[in-house]
Amino acid sequence: MISIKTFDQAADLQNPRRVLKYVLVFCTSGSTTISVDENEFILTQNSVITITSGQIHYFKDIQNATGFVLEFTYNFFCKDDTDMELIFHNGLFCHFAMNEMILVDNSQIIIKQLKEISKELTETPYQYLISIHSRIELILIEINRTKINRGDEIYKPDALFLHFLETVLKNFEKNLSVNEIAALIGTTEAKLNELSKLHTNKTAQNVVFGLIISEAKRLFNYEKLSVKEVAYALGFNDPFYFSNFFKKHTNISPKSYKEKVPHL
16 A cells, blocks of 8 residues: 655665556665666656656666655545645656656655655554655645746646546556546546547547557566567457557557567
């Protein structure tokens, strides 16, 4: 549900991994390179990066840095629409591979909260999970303030749109239509198209296609699955149809993509 560890406790972070949790990495000293999906970022002192549930990530030269790794599940943090909107506010934990290294303005505020979260998890005092939830809120607010102070445009996500994205991610193998997804979350296809246009300038169907392609790349990169296995994992009954779908959206065949993937 939730965990926190220091860099020197995070031996598993030196190998590619993916977890169905939201991961916040804060560097307190030194520097380390972190790979997230197909991109690399240099994390330096007082900087933070947020990693969305399901993204492949690992660290290089983590011994040259100190810091904290905070992980929590969607269900732990998102108790209502306000929580859901905060976790994705200003692009934090974004589902569209928009990770960024953020040098925070008031690092001591974040470090204090991370230490308190660690203490709460160790001592488990009365209502400690409620306390931890509030402390994560404070950390996210502080990161958002840094982004606003540096002149970033404010991005306020819609909770229903985020619920749509989460539903896609949890149901890849079912290959649900937009209409079926809408029914699952109690809305309409028209409403999802409206929100998708607002947030991404794409149709809801094209948003789904983009998420499928991102997941396919992760399965090729991390799971080392065959084209047929990836097709079935993503709900395609016909691997040939999946191959055409992948090439249409990436301009490269799955086979060629697999051959270009570096050995992790």
